[in-house]
Amino acid sequence: MTDHKTIKELCAQFTRIINEPNLEIQRVHAEKPAPIIGFLPTDVPEELIHASGAYPYGLVSYEGMWVNRADAHLQTWACSLARCSFGMALAGKFDYLSGLIIPHICDTTRMISGIWKQTRPYDFMENFVLPRQVDRPSARSYLIGELGRLKARLESFMGRSIADEELQRSISLYNKNRTMLRKLYQFHVRRPDLISNLDVFNAIKSAMLIPKELHNVMVSELLRVVEQQTHERNTDDAARGVRVLVTGKVWEPPAIMEILDESGGVCVADDLSTGYRYIANDVTENGNPLEALADHQLKRPPSPCFVNRGQDRLEYLVDKVKASGARGVIFLHLKFCETENYDYPLLRDALFDANIPNVRVESEIGNVSHGQISTRIQAFMEMLGGEEIYGS
């Protein structure tokens, strides 16, 4: 049983980072000062920030109490992710940032960048102006150019140039992180009793809040212990629970994963920005690093923000459900998230047509009823096959 405790202890480290997201980065910063550059989730080439010598930092841990702070600048019918991030900035919660990179993935991110720059600028304010179509040749050449632009901006801000080898090293470091997190994810799928939904999602989210060097140490230690345990234990009773796929943007409020854990659901696949999408694919390590970063971005799993006629999200989700053995799909949507809201009805219908049960759970950062979410998820789990949860 001591080992079991160790897993929980190791996982608790991630929880701590998320609960006090500024502590660790500020500690690291005090030890080895370098600018901290924030980014909105998550289609941002963090490797470039890292290679420039700055600390990348994801604005992914939300304090709902600050949502309304944004009201004087941003309509209340903007999504709560934008309102909360910006509200926290206005409340001074990110004053330790030297910069911020906003990826243009929807109209809200496209517009908030100007407001933010006007109202609460940091020294380095940049947009990452992504191509919004990803499967035509033009997208690739443009994205390589845009990455080059961002690289040049970072170089001039940091007062140094980024050598290809440095960028390669950052890429390797990030690949290692992604590879290990994917491994952890697979462990979670097989042994949710050891690594819960919350554990694995906390591990992924915390990777955006501290330097990858540190995160890699933590994840590899966890993996080692988990591996040991899976060897020691008979796995017959392991794969309990109802397998589900979760689709959406971010898993907010975090309690959602606890609710899923408590109701016997096991997230076996997802496309969340702060979930599997963040770790899904690696960057090629040989060849031109900017081209490799571009390909990485273009080959991320389909998202509602990018048009991908080569691999439509409709088919992608249905395939993903089948491949992962999920028995149902949970749409986890933020209110007013336009990109998801356009996709939802036809995705829902496509799933039903393929006989895949699904449910939509809507949340709003800073304004959620845990009770309601809990009831909805529990009911869905029971519908999918409660007997397995509580059975032998």
Added chain:
Amino acid sequence: MAASQPFKTAGLLKGLMAKYYEQGNLARERGVPVAWVTAVSPVELVYAAGLFPYYPENFGALAAARKVADKISMAAETRGFFSDLCGYARCGLGDAYAQEHPVGKIVRPDLLFCCNTQCGSLQKWFETAGRLYKAPYFLLDAPLIENASTELVKRYFVEQLEEAINFFEVATGSPFNFDRLAEVLDLANEACRLWNEILDMAAMKPAPFGFFDACFHMAPIVTWRGTKEAVMYYQELKNELEDRLSKKIYAVPDERFKIYWDHIPVWPKLRWFSDLFAEHGALVAVSQYTHSWAYQFDLDRPLESLAENYSEVFSNRDFEDRIQLKINFMKKYQIDGFALFSNRSCKPTAFGLYDKRKIISDRTGLPGIVFEGDMSDLRYFSDEQVRNRFKIFFEQLT
């Protein structure tokens, strides 16, 4: 008041639009594929390719102006689409599901061609429609321009236009005709020139024409741009306006103030607003919206020039640029105050207005307000609230 002196060209407009819709309905029978296009997209390519360009946004605006947008939208909402999506999109999607079609049936696309230079809403709406109708979809992607455009963005846009041409060639089964494109661009230039000369008449004091008139007369510059019909129409309208000037017929007879409006009109409230302003001797003279169609193409470098015109429109510019563009209009039209419309349907034009109002007032000294509402859906519009906001505004005009 604008509406009390009906335009002679109104009849012409009606005929022209009827013809447009009829062509849309007959296109497929005649073997002409129907391409859905967005209002600010290089429709010149679509005309040159021999496709019929259909504007679903127009359908939305028409439904809004006839005050049935909420009703049609409900058909989409009962299917799970959300009421926070752009009202045009809800109408377009709703009509596909609806049993009743109070403004006619939306025309089914054979292919969809969307430019997101206006917004990402269209990108999503067209993608959704592509799935719904199982039709191929092409997104012409416009990265936001900060300060000045770059070679990178221009090259990207041109490369995409070439991809679009391929896309059209597949749809029509015939090679793209660049000579035809030159003719279309020439006609588009002519229509845009006339349209902007007409818009400029609103700078006269008193003026024969204002923003609400422009909203009424803009359909051809959107839908018929690139054809003889548009040129003919705006020539007629211009003649009529000159005639009105000589007869001293003005949009607001006792015009005292000129107002800048941003951005889209509240379609079901066009008359309501035009009366409200007229009561106070105020003419809404200009809006970035109606000035979107101010293209000038260089026939010697058609694709580059299409790229510049469509990627650099105001809706694809950053915060500071948009402020500057608004201020430029205010100067050019000698504006006395401005009203910014926080349009619930249109996040890209609404987000940022709260700060812009303050910044513009600080820089110009002009009074301005932001008011809340929706361009098409009256469920999000309160007469009383808006009237009260404007009451304060009118008091500030001097």
